Amino acid sequence: MKARAFKYVRAETLENAFDAYAEADGDCVYLAGxxxxVPSLSLRLQAPAVLIDISRIEALKGISKSADVLRVGALTRHAEMLTSPDIARYVPLLRRAAPYVAHPAIRNKGTFGGTIALADPAAEFPAMTLTLDAEFEIAGPDGIRTMKADGFFKDLFDTGLEPGEILVAIHIPVxxxxDRCVFHELARRRGDYAIVGCGxxxxxxxxRLLSARIxxxxxxxxxxxxxxxEAAIANQMLLPEVIAAAQAALGDDLDPEDNEETSAAMRMHLARVLLGRLLGQLSRADCMLEGVHA
Structure with a gap:
């Protein structure tokens, strides 16, 4: 199947993008990576009249640090999470999650902002913005606003973005x-969607662990x-009994559903196993080394 015919518009600025959106009366989509x-268009799951290419907009690019926050432009490629010294130093959790994102060909084109705006619940980076207490910089015709990652993800592929708005950047405390961080996921094959992943x-x-975000x-x-x-391990040493308490508490956090791939009971079991492994790793001081500051 092929995409239906559409008008292509290349936006050079955010204003260009918003003008094109208004002209199309909302019958359009933004293209980043x-x-x-593109697969959605090819399968005609989406069939907009206009495709607005925002991949050249400079305001959406770049990685920069100010004070205690790293600003990551929405057009930052997944591959840059593996190569950027600033990512490795200031937000090493993203560096640890990046190798699990799909395959190299996809990482070379896919964008950080794109995966967050799509909000695929199986994707690694949206979940890690929750772990990192990230804040999203969002642009619309009426200006810029911000929104915390907590509260941004509403439902399946549904976010706090209003129609026509564009995710500009992700602000992450350094x-x-x-601090220590860990990430891992369980999948049948590397690059497949995870059965369960955790950061x-x-x-x-x-x-002694003062506080954690999971x-x-x-x-x-x-x-x-x-x-x-998180509450089960706060202000405690990560001893086996504390980790076991966190695994037990996970039953109040997760309520997976059965699907064709994995039963809910199996997914819940694997989530507890993964949490136990990661907390064991977190208890070791070498989890700090990737984020050493100058």
Whole structure:
């Protein structure tokens, strides 16, 4: 099957994009990396009258640090998460998750902002924005606004973006001297959608975990914060009994459904196994090394 005929518009600025959107009366879509949109067009799951290419807009590009926040432009490619020194230093959790994102050909074109705006619940980066307490910079015809990752993901492929708005950048608190982070996912083959994936970032005082943020992908219709599991490990050393308590608390955080690939019971079991492994890794001081500051 091929995409239906559409008008192509290349926007050089955000204003160009909003003008094109208004002219199309909303019967249009924005194109960034195209790794999800192009297959959707080919299958005619989407059939807009106008395709607005935003991949050349400079305001959506670049990685920069100011104060204690790293600003990552929405057009940053997935592959840059693997190669950027700033990502490795200031938000190493994204560096750890990046190798699990699809395959190299897709990582070379897919964009950080695109995967967040799409909000595929099986994708790694949307869930990691929850772990990292990220804030999204969003542009619309009426100006710029911000929205926290907590609350942004509403339902399956449904986000806090209003019609016509564009995700401009992701603002992420930088990795602290006493922070540690871990990520892993379980999949049948590397590059396949995860059966379950999890990222954790925590702040320590010696061997005692002060606080942590835990988020899962591929367990619900949106990425999920594991708040009960977080509470079970706060202000404690990650001893086996503490980890077991967090695994038990996960039952109050996750409620996966059966699907053709995996039963809900199996997915829940694997989530607990994965959480236990990651908390064990987090207890080791070498989890800090990737985010060493100058």
């Amino acid at each position: 195209g790794q999800s949109l 990795f602290g001297a006493n 954790i970032q925590g702040t320590f005082d010696g061997d 988020a899962f992908c591929s367990v619900a219709s949106t990425p999920v914060r594991a708040r009960h599991a």
